[in-house]
Amino acid sequence: MNKILKVIGAVLLVVAVALVIGGLLGPKSFKTERSVVIHAPRHLIFTQIADYRRWPEWSPWYELDTNCRYEYFGTQGQADAGYHWSGNKKAGQGEMRTIEIAQDMRLVSRLHFIKPFKSVAHATFTLDSAADGDTKVTWGFANDIPFLMRPMMLFMNMEKMIGSDYEKGLAKLKKVCEAAPAASELEIMTMELPAQTYIAYRTQTSTDSVSALFPRWMPKVYDYVKAHKLEMAGAPAGFYYTWDLEHKKTDMAIAIPVKNAGKGEGDYQVLTIPATRAVMAKYYGPYNEKMAETHSALGAFIADQKLTKKAPVIESYVTDPATEKDPAKVETDIYYPVE
Numbered sequence: 001m002n003k004i005l006k007v008i009g010a011v012l013l014v015v016a017v018a019l020v021i022g023g024l025l026g027p028k029s030f031k032t033e034r035s036v037v038i039h040a041p042r043h044l045i046f047t048q049i050a051d052y053r054r055w056p057e058w059s060p061w062y063e064l065d066t067n068c069r070y071e072y073f074g075t076q077g078q079a080d081a082g083y084h085w086s087g088n089k090k091a092g093q094g095e096m097r098t099i100e101i102a103q104d105m106r107l108v109s110r111l112h113f114i115k116p117f118k119s120v121a122h123a124t125f126t127l128d129s130a131a132d133g134d135t136k137v138t139w140g141f142a143n144d145i146p147f148l149m150r151p152m153m154l155f156m157n158m159e160k161m162i163g164s165d166y167e168k169g170l171a172k173l174k175k176v177c178e179a180a181p182a183a184s185e186l187e188i189m190t191m192e193l194p195a196q197t198y199i200a201y202r203t204q205t206s207t208d209s210v211s212a213l214f215p216r217w218m219p220k221v222y223d224y225v226k227a228h229k230l231e232m233a234g235a236p237a238g239f240y241y242t243w244d245l246e247h248k249k250t251d252m253a254i255a256i257p258v259k260n261a262g263k264g265e266g267d268y269q270v271l272t273i274p275a276t277r278a279v280m281a282k283y284y285g286p287y288n289e290k291m292a293e294t295h296s297a298l299g300a301f302i303a304d305q306k307l308t309k310k311a312p313v314i315e316s317y318v319t320d321p322a323t324e325k326d327p328a329k330v331e332t333d334i335y336y337p338v339e
C-alpha cells in the first residue's frame with residue numbers, strides 16, 4: 001500500500017511540476033486579426049456587425065449548433081447591447097456584449113465564455129476606407145490566458161483555430177454585404193415629396209404580423225374608399241412610424257392616397273403627409289426578398305449625406321403582384337422623409 005501511495009504521490013508531483021513549468025513557458029496572452037476588403041458602404045457593413053441579430057447571416061459559429069439558444073439584450077447597435085448563447089458542446093455557453101462603439105468606424109465586444117472553459121476575451125472590428133469606395137474590415141481577437149490553461153496552449157495552434165474562423169466569417173460577411181444593392185444600383189435620389197392625403201388603417205403591432213395585416217386590411221381600406229366615393233390619387237402604401245427590431249414592434253399604417261378625403265370613420269382615419277424633402281429609391285422584386293437590404297442602402301446614403309430621417313418611412317406599392325406575372329418587375333418605391 002505504501003508503495004502504491006508513493007507511486008501516486010510521485011505521479012502527482014510530476015504532473016504538478018509539469019503544470020508549473022507549462023504555466024511558466026506557456027503564452028500569457030494571445031492576439032490575432034484578419035482583414036477583408038468589401039465593396040459596400042461603411043454604414044451597411046457596420047449595421048451587420050453592430051446588430052447581433054444579424055450575425056446568423058455570416059458568423060462562422062452559428063453552424064456549430066443550429067439549435068443553439070440566443071437571448072438578445074440592450075439596444076442593438078449601441079453600447080451595452082449583446083446576447084447570451086447556450087448550445088451543444090461545440091457551441092458552448094457564454095455572453096457577448098458591446099463595450100465600445102464608434103458609429104461606422106469601430107466596435108469592441110467583451111466575450112465571456114462559460115462552457116466548455118471559463119475565460120474572457122475581446123473582439124474588435126475596425127472599418128477603414130479603401131480604394132474605389134470599398135471598405136477594409138479588420139476583425140481582431142485578444143485574451144489573457146489563465147496560468148492553469150497556459151500548458152494547454154503549448155499544444156494548441158490558436159492562430160490557426162481562431163484565424164480560420166475569422167477568415168470564414170469575413171468571407172461570408174463580404175458576400176452578404178456585397179449582395180445588398182448599392183446606392184448607385186438603386187439610383188437613390190433626393191427629391192421634394194408633395195403633400196398627400198390618405199385614408200388609412202393605423203395600428204401598433206408586432207413586426208412579424210405585418211405581412212399578414214396587408215392582405216387582411218388593404219381590401220377593407222379599398223372598400224371604404226369606394227363606399228365613400230373617394231377618388232384615388234396614387235398607389236397604395238405602407239407607413240412605418242417606428243420599427244423596433246429589439247422588441248419586434250412597429251407603429252404602422254396601411255393607406256390609400258385620395259383626393260378630398262373628408263373625415264375618417266371607425267377603424268379608418270385621414271392621414272396627411274406634408275410636403276417634405278425625401279430620399280427615394282425604386283425597388284424591383286418580390287416583397288421582402290431584398291427589401292431589408294434596400295432600406296439599409298437608403299440608411300447608408302442618408303448617413304453619408306449627413307441628413308436626418310423623419311417619420312414615417314413610406315413604401316408605395318406601384319405594381320400589384322397579383323397582376324404582374326414576372327416578380328422581378330414588381331416595383332416598390334421607398335421614401336425616407338429627411339431634413
